Amino acid sequence: MNQKELNLILxxxxxxxxxxxxxxxxxxxxxxxxxxxxxxxxxLRYEPGLTANILKLTNSAFFGLPKQIGxxxxxxxxxxxxxxxxxxxxxxxxxxxxxxxxGYDLSPGDLWRHSIAVSVASETLVKELKLSxxxxxxxxxxxxxxxxxxxxxxxxEDIALIDGExxxxxxxxxxxxxxxxxxxxxIGANILxxxxxxxxxxSAVRWHHDPDGAPQTSHLIDVVHVADVLCLMSGIGVGREGxxxxxxxxxxxxxxxxxxxxEKVASQTLQWANELAASLQTDS
Amino acid sequence: MNHVVGVGDMKTGxxxxxxxxxxxGSCLGLMVYDPAAQxxxxxxxxxxxxxxxxxxxxxxxxxxxxxxxxxxxxxxxDLGGQKSRMVIxxxxxxxxxxxxxxxxxxxxxxxxxxxxxWKNNILLEAEDVGGVASRTVYFDISTGQVIISSKGVKREL
Numbered sequence: 001m002n003q004k005e006l007n008l009i010l011x012x013x014x015x016x017x018x019x020x021x022x023x024x025x026x027x028x029x030x031x032x033x034x035x036x037x038x039x040x041x042x043x044l045r046y047e048p049g050l051t052a053n054i055l056k057l058t059n060s061a062f063f064g065l066p067k068q069i070g071x072x073x074x075x076x077x078x079x080x081x082x083x084x085x086x087x088x089x090x091x092x093x094x095x096x097x098x099x100x101x102x103g104y105d106l107s108p109g110d111l112w113r114h115s116i117a118v119s120v121a122s123e124t125l126v127k128e129l130k131l132s133x134x135x136x137x138x139x140x141x142x143x144x145x146x147x148x149x150x151x152x153x154x155x156x157e158d159i160a161l162i163d164g165e166x167x168x169x170x171x172x173x174x175x176x177x178x179x180x181x182x183x184x185x186x187i188g189a190n191i192l193x194x195x196x197x198x199x200x201x202x203s204a205v206r207w208h209h210d211p212d213g214a215p216q217t218s219h220l221i222d223v224v225h226v227a228d229v230l231c232l233m234s235g236i237g238v239g240r241e242g243x244x245x246x247x248x249x250x251x252x253x254x255x256x257x258x259x260x261x262x263e264k265v266a267s268q269t270l271q272w273a274n275e276l277a278a279s280l281q282t283d284s
Numbered sequence: 285m286n287h288v289v290g291v292g293d294m295k296t297g298x299x300x301x302x303x304x305x306x307x308x309g310s311c312l313g314l315m316v317y318d319p320a321a322q323x324x325x326x327x328x329x330x331x332x333x334x335x336x337x338x339x340x341x342x343x344x345x346x347x348x349x350x351x352x353x354x355x356x357x358x359x360x361x362d363l364g365g366q367k368s369r370m371v372i373x374x375x376x377x378x379x380x381x382x383x384x385x386x387x388x389x390x391x392x393x394x395x396x397x398x399x400x401x402w403k404n405n406i407l408l409e410a411e412d413v414g415g416v417a418s419r420t421v422y423f424d425i426s427t428g429q430v431i432i433s434s435k436g437v438k439r440e441l
Contacts (some may be wrong), residue, residue, distance in 0.1 A: 105436075162436070168416075171381055229380055233389055234330055235291050235307035235418065240435055243309055243420035246382040259386050264329060266389070267337040267347060270292055 004155065006181045012150045013187060019195045022047050023092040026085045027197065030135055037076045040084065043237050044072050053091040054084065060279035062272060086138045090116070093142050103155025104239035109277075111149070115142045117273035121227035124265045129255050134217050140204035141224045143197075147205075149189030150238075151209020154180055172244040173209040185209050205238075211251040222251040230266055276279065289328045292347035292390055296325035296359050303423040308376030312349055312388035313421050314375045315441075316356055317428045318365035327356045328376075332392040336368045349396045372406060373430050375421050375440050377413040390414065410441050 025043050029035040044051055051072060058075045059068055069075050076084050098112040106114075122141040126133045155162065158179055167175045176183040189206035204224045207214040211225045229247045232238045287295040289305040297303050303326040305313055317324040327346060334341035334348040360370070374397060389416035393418040394413055401408060412419065412432050421429035424429040 127384065198313075229387060232312035233378075233380065233387065235309040235311050238309050238418045240305045240418070241416075242324075242434075243378050243380040243416040245380050247380055247384050247387050249384050249386075252384070252386055257386065260336060262386055263331050263333075263336045263389065267340045270330065270347070271340075 094264040103152035117236040147184035301425040312393040313375040318385040321364040332396040374411040
């Protein structure tokens, strides 16, 4: 590990793009049960780009609505305000992560498709396992790999070291830590901290490869962890490091996962993820 | 012509076609080729058994090994392929680190493939399966050549 390189990485975190102010405002509303439709409409009134994205997405096959939606008010009525806020966040996130990621060898759109797939798989796991996990799971899952956008170029520079024989059976986030002193999960958590995201979401991103290492384990972390491994296995946004990660049997136990359920969730994820990713991608 | 096969998808080709599939993780990539008829097909199946989601299987048989493999053979027969001449190669079926039974979807995909082939008296010519690698497959129908690419390194199967 080299301190100078670590400092450069941390500098990159500081200069990472910020989240639009409207997204952050909406995020704080997500937790508040008293949020009114008018409040949401007011925030979005001055965001024509976001509004266009929301309408496009709400009208996509993913939601399967019987008729075309033409306004934010209608959209809230049809899909609910919680879902609508998630869509707004997804639309903001897509603009940031819909780019190629070097080092991990992800083509443009790969990380975006992977992130959407992990969000869809996470929500499906919550539903199938009847867990009480907050609405935040969708956005936490969407951002779990945002740290790769920063670490990618350093991974590329040190690829010869990373490809070393003795590191091939070591989980990739540990390989990153041994070389850079930090891994993409911790970098992602730092980015979310700078964006003033809720602490539960920061934890889900921070511990998504090591759910048992969290100071306080949670179903939110466990679900994102399992969904991530499942989507990598399914080849959705899998990078150069392939499946070089270790799923935690204890996390699976905590959420009551079974082999049959894991496969069922995989079979349900693919189509929705493809449709959702495609409907947002045209706008980014 | 170039065909790209997505996850849970299958494409057949003839003569000068090239069939490609990217990012095989635990999924099975199955390449079937009849050199005499110069036809071939590539299946990218995600899960071993269709009983896990029968509705999905009826919409898309290529998502599962047990429904995708027979469908691939059927389509090649329609294109003039004959079972006795078929050359069959497999790739993918990887798995993450650790030894979690639950996440051995790749191994289960491989087992079901073997069972299907064995039941139908078909031999596997070559395979590149298992491990943590993500694989990309290039299947050249004009020659029957299969190239596997992983971490930027290419090799013939």
